[in-house]
Amino acid sequence: MLRRAFPIASQPVKHTFGVLRPAVGPSGTRGLANVHQEPSITEPPPTRGSMPPGYVASVGRLTTFALPQEVVGSRSDLALGQRMIDTWRKDGIFQIFLTPAQGATMRRAFKASKGFFRRPYEEKAKYVDDQSFSGYIASGEELTDGVADYSEIFTVTKDLPVTDPRVQAKWPCHGPCPWPDTNYATTMKNLMSLLGESGEKLLKLTALGLGLDDPNALTNLTEDGWHHMRVLRFPQVDRTNGKGKAGRGIGSHTDYGLLVIAGQDEVGGLFVRPPVEGEKLHNWEKSAAGFQENDEKWSYVPPVENVLTVFPGDMMQYLTRDHLPSTPHKVGLNTRERYAFAYFHEPNFSSVVRPLRDYGHEAKNDKPGIHYGTHFTNMFMRNYPERITAKRLMAENRMAILERIASGVSEPVPGHG
Ligand SMILES: O=C(O)CCC(=O)C(=O)O
Numbered sequence: 001m002l003r004r005a006f007p008i009a010s011q012p013v014k015h016t017f018g019v020l021r022p023a024v025g026p027s028g029t030r031g032l033a034n035v036h037q038e039p040s041i042t043e044p045p046p047t048r049g050s051m052p053p054g055y056v057a058s059v060g061r062l063t064t065f066a067l068p069q070e071v072v073g074s075r076s077d078l079a080l081g082q083r084m085i086d087t088w089r090k091d092g093i094f095q096i097f098l099t100p101a102q103g104a105t106m107r108r109a110f111k112a113s114k115g116f117f118r119r120p121y122e123e124k125a126k127y128v129d130d131q132s133f134s135g136y137i138a139s140g141e142e143l144t145d146g147v148a149d150y151s152e153i154f155t156v157t158k159d160l161p162v163t164d165p166r167v168q169a170k171w172p173c174h175g176p177c178p179w180p181d182t183n184y185a186t187t188m189k190n191l192m193s194l195l196g197e198s199g200e201k202l203l204k205l206t207a208l209g210l211g212l213d214d215p216n217a218l219t220n221l222t223e224d225g226w227h228h229m230r231v232l233r234f235p236q237v238d239r240t241n242g243k244g245k246a247g248r249g250i251g252s253h254t255d256y257g258l259l260v261i262a263g264q265d266e267v268g269g270l271f272v273r274p275p276v277e278g279e280k281l282h283n284w285e286k287s288a289a290g291f292q293e294n295d296e297k298w299s300y301v302p303p304v305e306n307v308l309t310v311f312p313g314d315m316m317q318y319l320t321r322d323h324l325p326s327t328p329h330k331v332g333l334n335t336r337e338r339y340a341f342a343y344f345h346e347p348n349f350s351s352v353v354r355p356l357r358d359y360g361h362e363a364k365n366d367k368p369g370i371h372y373g374t375h376f377t378n379m380f381m382r383n384y385p386e387r388i389t390a391k392r393l394m395a396e397n398r399m400a401i402l403e404r405i406a407s408g409v410s411e412p413v414p415g416h417g
């Protein structure tokens with residue numbers, strides 16, 4: 001393996017993207033990642049796996065950051081925040097090193113995920129809930145831009161007992177998580193809480209990097225945040241059930257909240273679209289799903305051991321008035337089955353997200369704000385119109401309840417108004 005010393009924090013790192021066509025390779029893409037670390041660390045993590053067949057894309061060489069134990073607003077925190085923002089604006093994505101606790105829990109979570117997805121379809125299909133969108137989503141069930149994906153998913157949303165006042169008040173998307181067993185539940189909850197710690201640090205660093213007057217401007221939104229996670233399996237490209245679109249794991253889309261923090265096994269399948277001059281998507285107004293699905297401006301994200309990838313979601317874009325666009329991404333099926341996690345670090349369900357006052361081109365607050373829970377509900381209704389949860393929501397006219405919550409007309413629920 002090649003070894004070389006890497007630039008330290010204060011020096012910019014040049015990124016290169018090599019264009020590779022799957023027809024001629026690469027099998028076993030290897031390359032060097034750019035590492036943003038203490039000067040003593042000189043070994044970049046090697047990449048693994050290979051690009052899914054049939055896709056045309058450049059191969060991303062991602063910058064990797066080491067997050068501090070704690071974000072205290074020091075000069076090095078500020079420099080790191082600025083570097084993170086520059087990297088998102090250029091590549092749309094970066095990597096962070098896993099902490100040892102995250103690494104250990106991630107391994108347990110992959111094991112639990114494999115164990116669950118290997119169970120018979122008839123059993124898996126029982127793990128759904130009619131109030132929350134948590135639980136099992138079969139391969140060929142999820143729609144992106146109206147077209148079925150082959151991803152097989154277990155979604156985890158906030159696990160609320162039926163006695164929770166919000167569930168009692170029939171808030172849309174609020175309900176229990178239909179766990180397959182206690183080991184699965186404990187492992188996934190642990191993983192989410194450890195990824196959430198990175199999410200909070202990343203938000204503080206982002207606020208610093210943006211130069212916001214209030215360093216807590218972003219983390220104020222995530223108190224009792226509507227964090228959720230998708231535990232994913234993608235079938236081998238020639239072992240699908242025929243219900244999705246050939247070769248496609250998940251069609252091009254953006255995700256909904258502040259940050260997407262994702263982890264993948266060694267197989268490979270994820271592509272991101274680095275910001276392109278002149279392209280502006282506003283997924284909360286008009287669906288970004290299916291956007292430029294088939295052109296060549298995509299960058300393959302090679303799997304790297306012991307890292308997570310991080311990119312902005314729709315609410316980060318809205319808050320920053322497009323300075324940090326929500327990164328479009330898609331997943332292709334590979335020659336082997338693939339396992340992954342996508343964790344979403346989100347605002348509180350009831351929060352109204354407004355463009356940052358002290359940031360952007362206009363000082364005045366000229367945008368109405370987005371009620372995050374309404375945005376989330378709209379997105380899930382769009383993706384799973386046939387799900388039992390969507391049907392109950394419509395039958396009980398819970399959209400009207402949501403409107404009352406969003407306009408502040410509803411009875412406040414203790415602690416969650
Ligand atoms: O499989 C991945 O790496 C990403 C999955 C994804 O984009 C999602 O679940 O929204």
Ligand SMILES: [Fe+2]
Pocket residue numbers: 253254255329342
């Ligand atoms: Fe996604």
